[in-house]
Amino acid sequence: MTEKIKKENIVIVGGGFAGVKAALFLSKYSNFFNITLISETDNLRYYPLLYKFATGANQVLVSIPLTKIFQNKKIKIVHGSIASLDRSTKSIHLVDNQTFNFDKLILALGVVTNYFGIDGIEDYAYSIKSEAEAMKFNRHLHDYLIANHQPDDHYVVIGAGPTGIELAAELPEYLRYLMKIHHLGRHAIKVEIIEALNQLLPRLPKPYAQRISKKLISIGVSLKLNSKVISQNDSEITVNDQTIKSKTVVWTAGVANHPFYKANNFLITQHGKIACDIFLQAEDNIFIAGDNANTPFSGLAQTALHDGQSIAENIVRNHFGYQMKAYKPKNIITVIPVGPKFSAVLWGKKKFYGFYGSVMRHLADIDGYMNVLPWYSALALWLKYFHRRPQTCPICQSTNGQN
Numbered sequence: 494m495t496e497k498i499k500k501e502n503i504v505i506v507g508g509g510f511a512g513v514k515a516a517l518f519l520s521k522y523s524n525f526f527n528i529t530l531i532s533e534t535d536n537l538r539y540y541p542l543l544y545k546f547a548t549g550a551n552q553v554l555v556s557i558p559l560t561k562i563f564q565n566k567k568i569k570i571v572h573g574s575i576a577s578l579d580r581s582t583k584s585i586h587l588v589d590n591q592t593f594n595f596d597k598l599i600l601a602l603g604v605v606t607n608y609f610g611i612d613g614i615e616d617y618a619y620s621i622k623s624e625a626e627a628m629k630f631n632r633h634l635h636d637y638l639i640a641n642h643q644p645d646d647h648y649v650v651i652g653a654g655p656t657g658i659e660l661a662a663e664l665p666e667y668l669r670y671l672m673k674i675h676h677l678g679r680h681a682i683k684v685e686i687i688e689a690l691n692q693l694l695p696r697l698p699k700p701y702a703q704r705i706s707k708k709l710i711s712i713g714v715s716l717k718l719n720s721k722v723i724s725q726n727d728s729e730i731t732v733n734d735q736t737i738k739s740k741t742v743v744w745t746a747g748v749a750n751h752p753f754y755k756a757n758n759f760l761i762t763q764h765g766k767i768a769c770d771i772f773l774q775a776e777d778n779i780f781i782a783g784d785n786a787n788t789p790f791s792g793l794a795q796t797a798l799h800d801g802q803s804i805a806e807n808i809v810r811n812h813f814g815y816q817m818k819a820y821k822p823k824n825i826i827t828v829i830p831v832g833p834k835f836s837a838v839l840w841g842k843k844k845f846y847g848f849y850g851s852v853m854r855h856l857a858d859i860d861g862y863m864n865v866l867p868w869y870s871a872l873a874l875w876l877k878y879f880h881r882r883p884q885t886c887p888i889c890q891s892t893n894g895q896n
């Protein structure tokens with residue numbers, strides 16, 4: 494009589510890049526594992542194009558339904574939010590009181606926005622960290638123009654990281670498009686990036702950052718470095734000792750690790766990440782992936798995908814009695830779009846800029862989609878990126894601001 498091998502319960506929490514990648518890999522071994530993916534959102538949020546969605550692109554580019562990703566895969570998808578971990582019973586509890594027992598747990602909860610307690614920012618600044626936030630910001634850009642027949646005095650983007658740069662660089666063209674289809678005439682547009690440090694992209698090489706600064710200035714985006722946001726109210730923002738009139742302030746300047754970890758007594762490093770061993774385990778059989786893990790390139794989608802894959806491979810190895818392999822960080826390629834037809838690429842020591850950079854960026858996006866979708870679905874989705882802007886307003890369905 495053959496002995497039936499017990500299937501291992503793998504519980505993955507977080508339906509982002511890391512969680513999805515791990516689940517996809519493990520689904521190939523569904524005869525050996527019961528796989529449960531628990532996530533607060535029903536979609537994989539494709540963050541790299543959120544700035545595009547905030548400036549008028551189609552939502553399908555940034556929201557990929559988990560049901561589509563896991564179509565025909567033996568994965569149980571649960572909509573829910575993790576509340577606590579019970580180490581003694583190897584179980585997790587969700588906010589709605591459901592309990593899941595695990596043999597192995599993968600946690601990939603992503604990060605949350607951090608406003609550093611700056612007065613008024615959380616109440617008055619926009620953010621683009623979710624589809625809902627990006628949509629709200631997009632609606633505001635439109636509604637302000639229609640109500641005032643002219644642009645805001647200043648469009649202020651706080652934070653000169655990749656997200657702040659990408660968004661700020663896209664704004665002049667998008668606002669001109671909105672003004673054109675609503676026949677509002679030509680108006681000057683003032684977009685400013687505010688950065689507390691003395692350089693944009695401080696973790697990247699200076700010449701690369703300088704080239705991006707030059708490009709930003711050439712498309713009309715000004716940079717205020719060494720500038721600390723002090724407070725914001727409904728009509729202005731105070732930066733150092735100067736007041737800037739604006740109803741359009743976007744916060745892209747800070748994130749913090751997910752509060753679940755602190756609440757559940759994980760060891761947190763001085764960088765705010767979760768301490769892990771060489772297999773990305775915070776504790777035996779509890780793996781940490783993506784933005785949460787203390788790895789050299791944490792904070793990038795490419796890293797999160799790599800983490801999810803590495804952890805899943807080790808879980809399979811371990812199941813079949815092989816040694817797990819030590820985690821090796823993946824070298825990353827940085828590609829930052831600065832306006833619709835220019836991207837800055839940093840690939841090891843090589844740097845290149847402009848149209849070829851944009852081609853690289855498009856290739857990176859199709860690769861991102863292909864990591865989670867079959868190639869034909871990834872290609873179909875990616876092609877939607879190239880849709881031309883409609884001449885009828887996608888928000889108010891009019892060419893003159895009237896419904």
Ligand SMILES: Cc1cc2nc3c(=O)[nH]c(=O)nc-3n(C[C@H](O)[C@H](O)[C@H](O)COP(=O)(O)OP(=O)(O)OC[C@H]3O[C@@H](n4cnc5c(N)ncnc54)[C@H](O)[C@@H]3O)c2cc1C
Nearest residue numbers: 507508509510511533540541575603783784792793794797
């Ligand atoms: C605006 C923006 C632009 C970016 N652009 C780029 C870029 O161009 N290139 C790049 O490489 N990286 C980019 N990043 C970073 C990249 O998106 C992240 O590094 C990546 O998403 C991390 O993947 P993750 O799986 O760790 O977390 P996430 O992708 O954030 O996924 C976390 C998942 O956990 C779920 N979750 C959260 N809390 C709970 C809970 N309590 N219970 C259950 N589920 C929960 C969430 O719903 C989500 O599905 C960008 C980030 C932002 C915010």
